Amino acid sequence: MFTYILKRLAIAIPTLLLLIVISFVLMHSAPGGPFTSERELPPQVLANLNAKYGLDDPLWRQIVNYVWGIVSEFDFGPSFVYKDRTVNEIIAQGFPITLTYGLLSFAVAVIVGASLGVAAAMRHNSLLDYAAVGVSIGAQVLPNFVMAPILVLVFTLWLSWLPGGGWQGPEYWIMPVIALSTSFMASIARITRSSMLEVLTSNHIRTARAKGLPERQVILRHALKPAMLPVISYLGPAFVAMITGSVVVDIYFSTGGIGKAFVDSALNRDYAVMMGVTILMGALTIFFNLVVDILYGWIDPKIRY
Amino acid sequence: MAMTPEQAVEANALVGKGRSPWSDARRRFFRNKAALVGLAILGFVVVFALFGNFFAQWSNEELDYNVMGQVAELGGPSFASGHYFGTDDLGRDLFARTVQGTQISLAVGLVGALIACIIGTLYGAIAGYVGGRTDNIMMRLVDIFMAVPYMFVLILLLVMYGRSITILFAGIGVISWMEMARIVRGQTLTIKGREFVEAARATGVSAPVIILRHIVPNLLGVIAVYATLLVPLMILTESFISFLGLGVQEPLTSLGALISEGAGTIAYGTTWQLGFPLLFFCLTLFGLFFVGDGLRDALDPKDR
Numbered sequence: 001m002f003t004y005i006l007k008r009l010a011i012a013i014p015t016l017l018l019l020i021v022i023s024f025v026l027m028h029s030a031p032g033g034p035f036t037s038e039r040e041l042p043p044q045v046l047a048n049l050n051a052k053y054g055l056d057d058p059l060w061r062q063i064v065n066y067v068w069g070i071v072s073e074f075d076f077g078p079s080f081v082y083k084d085r086t087v088n089e090i091i092a093q094g095f096p097i098t099l100t101y102g103l104l105s106f107a108v109a110v111i112v113g114a115s116l117g118v119a120a121a122m123r124h125n126s127l128l129d130y131a132a133v134g135v136s137i138g139a140q141v142l143p144n145f146v147m148a149p150i151l152v153l154v155f156t157l158w159l160s161w162l163p164g165g166g167w168q169g170p171e172y173w174i175m176p177v178i179a180l181s182t183s184f185m186a187s188i189a190r191i192t193r194s195s196m197l198e199v200l201t202s203n204h205i206r207t208a209r210a211k212g213l214p215e216r217q218v219i220l221r222h223a224l225k226p227a228m229l230p231v232i233s234y235l236g237p238a239f240v241a242m243i244t245g246s247v248v249v250d251i252y253f254s255t256g257g258i259g260k261a262f263v264d265s266a267l268n269r270d271y272a273v274m275m276g277v278t279i280l281m282g283a284l285t286i287f288f289n290l291v292v293d294i295l296y297g298w299i300d301p302k303i304r305y
Numbered sequence: 306m307a308m309t310p311e312q313a314v315e316a317n318a319l320v321g322k323g324r325s326p327w328s329d330a331r332r333r334f335f336r337n338k339a340a341l342v343g344l345a346i347l348g349f350v351v352v353f354a355l356f357g358n359f360f361a362q363w364s365n366e367e368l369d370y371n372v373m374g375q376v377a378e379l380g381g382p383s384f385a386s387g388h389y390f391g392t393d394d395l396g397r398d399l400f401a402r403t404v405q406g407t408q409i410s411l412a413v414g415l416v417g418a419l420i421a422c423i424i425g426t427l428y429g430a431i432a433g434y435v436g437g438r439t440d441n442i443m444m445r446l447v448d449i450f451m452a453v454p455y456m457f458v459l460i461l462l463l464v465m466y467g468r469s470i471t472i473l474f475a476g477i478g479v480i481s482w483m484e485m486a487r488i489v490r491g492q493t494l495t496i497k498g499r500e501f502v503e504a505a506r507a508t509g510v511s512a513p514v515i516i517l518r519h520i521v522p523n524l525l526g527v528i529a530v531y532a533t534l535l536v537p538l539m540i541l542t543e544s545f546i547s548f549l550g551l552g553v554q555e556p557l558t559s560l561g562a563l564i565s566e567g568a569g570t571i572a573y574g575t576t577w578q579l580g581f582p583l584l585f586f587c588l589t590l591f592g593l594f595f596v597g598d599g600l601r602d603a604l605d606p607k608d609r
Contacts, residue, residue, distance in 0.1 A: 015449045022453070026461055141590040143541055145548040145561070149568030149579055157571060164572075244456040244545070251549060252568065262457070263549055266464045274464070278457040285454050 001297070008293050012286045017067070019282040024063050027271045053080070076276035081268050087276035090261050095280075098246050098257035101173055105180040105242060113185040114231060117192025121227075122219065124197060132189055139186030144245040147179040148252040165254040176249045184238045191234055196227040229300055236292045240285050330526070333603040340599020347592030350585065354407040362387030363398035365405045366556060370396065382577050391577040393563075394570050399581055402558055407585050409559040410540050413474055414593070417539035420478025422532045425485025426524065430516050432486070433493025444490065447483050455480035456542070460551055468554050477542050485531055492524050526604040533597040537590045544586065560586040 041049075050056045057065070069075040076087035120132035142150075155175060156164035166172050199205060200223055208218045250259030258277055265273035334340055363369065369392055371379065380392035382399075390399035432443040459476045466472055496502065497520065505515050521528075544561025546552035548568075553559045560582050567579030 011445070011448055012452070015452045018449060019453050019458075022458060023461055026458070026465055029465075137594075140594060141587045143545070145545060145564065145568075146583060146586065149564070149571060150583075152568075153571050153576065153579070240454050244454060247456075248545065248548060262460075263551070266460055266551060269464060274461055278454070278461060281454050281457055282452075286452050289452050 004297050005294060008290050012290050015286050016279075016283055020067060020070075020279055021063060023275045023278050024066060025059075027275060028059055028062070053078070070279070076279070077272050079265075079270055080272050081265070081270040087272050090273055091258060091276055091280060094250070094256060094258035094261050097167055097255055098250070098259065101176045101180065101249065101255065101257070102242060102246055104173060105177045105184075106239065108177055109181040109184040109188055109238070109242075110231075110235070112181075113188030114192045114228070116185070116189040117231075118196055118219065118224070118227075120189070120193045121196035121200060129193075132193065136186035136190040136193075139182050142186075143183050144179045145248045145252070147182050148175070148248060151175045151179055152252075165252070167255045172253075172255070176253050176255055179253075180242060180245050180249055184242065187234065187238070188231055191230050192227065195230045196223065199223050199227040202226075225299065229296070232292060232296050232299065236289045239288045239292075243281050243284060326526070330603040334599050337599045337602060339595050340602070343592045343595020343599060345592075346588050347596055350407060350589050350592060351411070353585070354404060354411055357404035357407075358401065360389075361398060361401040361404065362389075363401055365397060365401035365558075367398065368396045369398065380575065382581075390581040391575070393566060393578055394575070399563075399578060402563060403560075403581050403585055406558045406560045406563045406582060407589065409470075409553060409557060410543060410561070410586070410589065413477060413543040413559065414536040414540040416474045417477040417481065417543070418532050418535040420475060421482040421485055421535055421539075422528060424479070425482035426489050426521060426528055427516075428482065429486035429489030429491075430493050430520050430524070433490040434497055434512065434516050434520060436494075436497075440490070444487070447486055451483045456545070459542075460546065460549075463546070463551055468551060470553060470557060473543065473546070473552055477539050481535065481538065481542075485528075485535070488527060488531060489524055492527050493520055496520055496523050530597070530601045530604050533593065533600050537593040537597070540586075540589060540593070560589070 047056070055062070066077065069077060074088070076091070079085050079087055079090060082090070116132050116135075120129040123129050152164050152175065155162045162175055163172055164175075205218060205223055208222045209215075213222075246257055247259030247262055249255060250257040251263055254260075258280075261273055262277040264270070265277070369380075369386075369388070371386075379386075380388065380396065382389060382391040388398050388400065390403055393399050393402060428443065428447075432440045459480055462476055463472060502515060502519055505519050510519075540560075543552060543559060544564065547559045547561030548565040550562075550565065553562050563582035564579065564586060567575075567577075567582055570578050
């Protein structure tokens with residue numbers, strides 16, 4: 001197990017470095033620097049600015065400094081646009097919000113999706129099964145940016161039940177969570193259903209039933225664990241997509257999460273903030289993939305470390 | 306299923322006519338009702354995108370000065386004014402805009418999937434065919450690439466190099482070839498041990514020619530299936546970026562950009578601005594998903 005984790009780490013760390021290097025090189029090969037604007041700056045001012053932000057160093061030294069800043073002090077540097085704020089401050093402001101509704105959405109997608117899938121598989125070919133299949137096919141074409149305006153239209157404008165945006169209390173969480181989790185919930189339900197159906201016809205389930213175990217125990221003790229394996233391997237990509245989707249939620253519901261900072265920085269070319277967010281999201285993704293891999297190795301004894 | 310494969314072979318023997326795997330696949334596909342529905346929906350969307358402009362009373366750039374400023378009251382869908390889908394916030398005809406948006410979205414899907422397919426197939430086939438340490442390194446690299454959240458990198462790219470449609474088209478394809486490479490590599494591994502590859506190698510055919518002439522053609526079924534499944538994902542990605550206002554720029558538009566505009570104006574009671582682009586977006590994805598699933602069942606029946 002220990003070597004397995006080490007092996008996964010051996011992939012995770014270069015991935016993160018690669019991401020940093022890619023975004024750094026991209027940023028520096030862009031036509032025009034971060035201080036290019038409509039108003040031409042006097043060359044001396046520009047040179048001073050470049051010197052202040054270390055942009056006149058050779059590229060490799062800048063990368064090394066940047067990575068070293070992150071590794072040693074967790075410092076992503078200053079913002080290029082807001083003179084008095086560092087990237088860390090900007091991220092620290094939005095990150096807890098993103099984390100709150102992100103984790104909630106993730107939990108909702110997994111719990112509701114898996115329960116729906118298990119229920120559909122247990123009542124195979126029943127009305128419930130057809131309903132679950134129908135919902136999960138329908139929800140495939142309802143990504144977050146489609147769900148968000150529909151939810152606002154129905155629950156805010158027509159029914160006036162929920163606030164259309166902001167971040168002040170639990171009632172503000174509902175629509176972001178639904179918007180973000182719907183399509184993943186559907187996918188998880190579909191995957192759970194088909195893998196559960198497969199497991200339910202396998203020999204060890206027949207044995208469990210033959211020896212007279214109550215159905216509840218057959219499902220919970222014997223069928224659930226193997227049936228969850230494909231679901232777990234789907235969690236990695238789902239998490240990445242959810243992180244990405246949080247950008248839409250932040251923009252549309254004005255929740256003030258980190259996605260807002262990302263799009264704002266993209267629009268006013270604040271490269272430092274963009275890179276900071278990209279790297280943070282990348283690190284989260286890579287960390288989560290690591291957790292999924294370890295979970296997978298722990299649940300499936302067939303995986304050799 | 307009406308006939309088992311054995312019966313089908315027998316029936317063929319009686320008629321005395323062979324069937325290629327492709328015609329087998331075609332029969333399986335046309336027996337699949339969901340796939341046919343998907344094909345019909347997709348056909349409708351494509352016809353709409355290609356010929357919709359012949360029915361439009363307005364072009365996508367004309368401003369209708371009669372409704373300007375009173376879009377919520379006068380800009381609704383009506384046959385009398387010639388705006389079948391209503392107008393957008395500026396008084397442009399939404400029907401023509403939706404036609405244009407559907408065209409761009411379909412184009413992004415096709416071009417993106419094509420690029421992803423070409424890169425993924427070549428990468429996977431080379432890794433699988435060469436094997437050994439090269440294969441190991443190449444696939445490790447794919448593992449690493451797959452863990453990068455590319456949506457952010459793509460947005461980074463778009464912002465740096467101007468939000469041009471070429472970069473968007475190419476970028477979407479370039480970030481999504483990894484899954485394809487894995488599948489193709491797996492298939493290549495099984496094919497490369499076959500006699501015809503051995504024969505080709507024995508007669509001195511060079512590796513690039515073997516890959517292009519003997520291996521890739523035998524993978525076309527798998528490639529076709531995953532290509533079809535890639536198209537809706539490309540459209541989703543593009544729409545996502547355009548929804549954020551970072552993708553396709555005016556005067557061009559895509560379904561994602563139109564949904565974004567419509568979503569921004571629902572508070573003023575102009576629901577049609579959201580509804581029609583949304584409808585076509587969902588129809589397109591529905592059609593593509595069903596056709597893709599149908600193709601997978603038809604061309605890759607053991608994969609179920």
